Amino acid sequence: MKKYEYLIKPLSIGRKDKAKPKKKTSTRKTFFNIPEYAEQKVCLTGKDLEGLKLGFDWGFKTKLGDWHEGRDPHVHPYPEVHFYVGLDTANINYLGAEVETCLGEEQETFSFAEPTVVVIPAGLPHGPTTTKRIYSPKGFGFYLAALSNVTHTEWMANPKPGPSKGKYAHLVKPLKAGILIERGKINNSRFTQEELAKRAQRTKESGFMLGPGNADHLAWLYGRDLEGLNLNLDWGFFSKPGLWHRGVGAHTHPVDEVLVFAGVDPSNIDYLGAEIEIDLGKEHERHIINKPSVVICPAGLPHCPIITRWSDKPHAFFSINLSSQPKSSYID
C-alpha cells in the first residue's frame, strides 16, 4: 500500500441507493418527457473524509416533485452550500430544469431555471425543494457542501411554501456570477487587482498558466460570494488530456481541502470516463484515478500536479476548501 493511498476514496463508499433496483433502460436512449434514469446519489461525511470538518453530497436528479415528500422544512446546526448544476458539459450555464426551493421559517419560495448556488446559514430552516420541470434528457446534478464532520438534521414536517418577499434573496446566487473559465478562457474580471498582480508575478517567475488538461468551463465561489463563510469551492467540466497547470508542481494550503472527480453519466454514477494522475506528499507519490473519487488533502499536505491522461467522456470536478479564499504555497 502506498503511503497516501488512504487519502483517495472512491465516491461509491457513499452510495445511498445501493438497495434500489436500477430502472431497466432500453438499449437506445429516447427522450420525450422526463429522463428515463433512476436517481443516484453519494453522501460522504467527515467519517469518510479522515475526520475533516466537512461533508458533501453529489447526485443526479431525474424525477419531478418534492425532494423530501412532506418532511420539510429541515434545519442543520452548521452551514451548507447547495449547488444546482446542469449535466450539459458544453454549457455550464444550462440547468435543464426548473426548481423551487424554500428558505427561512417563512418558507419564502425561490424559483430558478439556471445553475444556482444557495447558501444555507447554520440554523436556517430550508425546504421543501421541488423539481417542477425537467428539460434535459440527462436530468441535472446537485452537490452540497456541509461544514460539519457529522450529519445532523431536524425535520419539521410542515411544508407551507410562501411567496418570496426578498428576505432571503441574497442567499440565492446564479452560478454564472462565479464563472472563472468558460470555453477554456479565463474570466479575469473574477479577480481583484491584487489577485491579478499575484498571478501575473507567478506567470513571470515560473511560466504559470492553465495547461491543456484544465477546465473547459469552471465556476469558483469564494467566501465573499458565500455570505462570508470560511469556504471556497468550485464546479467545472473537463474533457481534454494534459497537465492542469503549467509552470508549477506541488502546492499546499493552510486549511483542509477535498478534490472531487465525478462523472456526469446519469445512467451510472460510478463511471468517470477519464484517467487522471495526481501526486500526493512531498515525495510526489503518484496516484491514478479512473473512477469517481475524492482526494483528501489535509492542511499542509503537498499535492499536484494533476494530469488528465486520457478522457473518453467529459467529467465534472469540484473542490471544497475550508478558507474564504484559496491560499496556496507552491513548493516546486
Add this chain to the structure above:
Amino acid sequence: MAIRKYEHLLKPLRIAAMPGGSGNFFRNTGNADVNRWLNGRDHLEGMALNFSWGFYTGLGDWHPGMDPHVHPYPECLVFVGLDPDRPGYLGAEMQYCLGKELEIHYFDQPSVVIAPAGFYHCPSVTLDVTSPIGYSFFIISLGAAPNSRWLGDGLSEEQIKRMQPPKDANIKSPMNSTFGAKRVHVSEETISHGHLYDKYVKPLVPNTFAKRKLKIEEKDLYGEMADGRFIPGPGMTENTVWMFGKDLEGMDVNFCWGIHKNPGTWLRGTGSGSPTHPKDEVLLFAGTDPSDINYLGAEIQIDMGPENERYVITEPTAVVVPADFPHGNIVTRWVDKPFGFLLMSLGAKHETTYVD
C-alpha cells in the same frame, strides 16, 4: 466613401439578428444559443432560399410541444462539428423524428436530414453534447420567406399568441407560423422505429477533389471546375464535404461545407478567369467561435463581377451570387481562428464555366 458596384451582394450575418433574440424564446431547450437566419425576401436579393447558421450547446427538445412541423418548401437540416481536424466529429448525440409515422432516428456524427416539402419532421432532441464548445447547425430551405406549420399538441394558447405575425403590416415576421387544425401527440406510444426514412438521414463524409481524385462520372457534377486545369491551393481544406441533388433525394440544391484553417488561394490555375454558374448561389463565410457569432477570425478576398472588383471579408458574411455572375478567385489572406465555408447553390449540380 462611394458605394462600390457589387457591395449590395455582400451581406454581413449581423443584419439578420432576430429582434429580441431567439435565445429567450427557446430558453432551456436544445435550440440555438445564438443564430442568424437570412431569407431571400429580406436579405438575399429575392433568391428562393432562406438559411440559418448557429451555435448549439443545450440539451433537450428544440421546440417543446410544438412539433412535428412542415414547410411548403423542401429543406436540408445540417448538423456539423466545430473541430477543423476531425471532420467526422459532431460532438453531440441527436434524436430526430421523421414522417407522419414519427419514425425515430439517431445520429452522432455530422449529418444532413432531408425534409421534402410538406413532410412531417421533428421533434429534434439533443440527447447529449460531448464537445466542450458544442456544435453547429444550419438550415438550407428552398423558399424566399420562412414559413412553418406547427402540428404538435403541446402548444399553449400563450405560445400561439406569441407566434402570431406582427399586426403592423410594415413589420415582416422572420418566421411566418401557422398551426394545424389537427394536432399530433408525440410520446413513446406514438413514435415508430422503422426504416422508411433512413434515406433522409445521411452522414457528411469529406469527398471533394481536395481530398481525392474524382471519378469520371463525378466530374460532371462540378463542370469546368473539375476539368483538370485546376488543383486545390493552400487555402483549401481537405475536409470539405459536397452534397449534390443526387445525394439529397433529388432536391434542386447542392451544398458544400468545410472548415478552413490555412491562408492562401483556394484554387490554383484559375489565372484571371472567374467561375459562373447557371443557378443562383450563396457563399457563407462564418466564424467557429461559439462565444462570438460576429467574429470571423480570418481575412478573405473575393473578386466580384466581370471587372474582378476585389472585396475583403473580415466578419461573418454571406455573398449573394446571382446566376451567370462572375465571382471567385477566393484567397484567404490570414487566419487567426479556423472559419467555416458553406456554399449553397440552387441546382442539383454545381455546373461551372470559367470566363475571362
